Amino acid sequence: MPQPKKQGTATKRSATAKRSSSAKRTTTKRATTKRAAPKPQADDSLVRLNHLRDSLTKGVMLTGDRIQEVVDDAVKRGRMTRSDAEDLVQRLISLGRKQTEDLIGDIEQLLGRGASTGGDRVLRHVDKARRAVGIGSFPILGYDDLSAAQVTDRLTDLTPAQLRKVRDHEKRNANRKSVLQAVERKLK
Numbered sequence: 657m658p659q660p661k662k663q664g665t666a667t668k669r670s671a672t673a674k675r676s677s678s679a680k681r682t683t684t685k686r687a688t689t690k691r692a693a694p695k696p697q698a699d700d701s702l703v704r705l706n707h708l709r710d711s712l713t714k715g716v717m718l719t720g721d722r723i724q725e726v727v728d729d730a731v732k733r734g735r736m737t738r739s740d741a742e743d744l745v746q747r748l749i750s751l752g753r754k755q756t757e758d759l760i761g762d763i764e765q766l767l768g769r770g771a772s773t774g775g776d777r778v779l780r781h782v783d784k785a786r787r788a789v790g791i792g793s794f795p796i797l798g799y800d801d802l803s804a805a806q807v808t809d810r811l812t813d814l815t816p817a818q819l820r821k822v823r824d825h826e827k828r829n830a831n832r833k834s835v836l837q838a839v840e841r842k843l844k
Contacts, residue, residue, distance in 0.1 A: 704766045708778055711759060717785055720749050749789075756782075756789055760797060776806060784813050795821060800829065808838040819843050 727741040736744075763782055783797050795818035796802070796810050807826075811819065823839040826832060 704762065705778070708759065708762055708766065712778065712781055715755070717788060718748075718752070719788055720745070720790075723748050753789055753791055756786055756791055760786065760791075764798065776809075780810055780813075783810060787813070787818070794825070799825065804832045804834045807832075807835050811838055811842050814842070816843060 723745055727736070727745050730736050731738050731741045760782055763779055779797060783795065786792055786797065787795055795814055796807065799807065799822070802810070807822070811822065814822065819839050819842050823836060823843075826835050826839070
């Protein structure tokens with residue numbers, strides 16, 4: 657049965673009203689999108705630096721020896737079997753090394769984007785954690801990119817063997833007198 661024209665006209669008006677209101681919403685969304693300016697890259701670096709700082713402060717550093725002691729004690733008390741204990745220690749050490757490598761990668765990426773002195777403190781802590789876990793052969797991360805003052809600051813936590821590695825590397829490469837003197841003072 658054919659519908660009267662009035663209803664057809666009302667339906668057309670309703671459809672037109674819906675289209676115009678959706679067009680207004682689309683325009684509003686576009687205007688909102690245009691207003692939101694992208695954040696500068698420096699803000700991104702600060703966010704990453706804060707994330708790394710949080711990761712370091714919330715993290716726990718355990719040496720492989722300490723983990724082994726605790727697990728050996730659990731085996732001695734009969735709380736777990738020797739094979740389960742060995743598996744657990746290996747998994748924990750592997751996870752710890754992976755987390756450390758990920759953190760080092762994040763820091764290297766952050767420093768590549770121009771982090772300043774805040775990144776320097778973080779790197780010092782990462783170096784210490786990396787040495788404790790036994791990752792990497794050279795004791796100071798990103799050594800060749802550091803200034804003499806930065807290298808001197810990082811010498812405080814090094815063992816005599818690590819200091820000798822730094823001294824030998826420095827002699828073969830930049831041969832900075834201030835660094836070499838600082839290493840010799842630490843070795844005495």
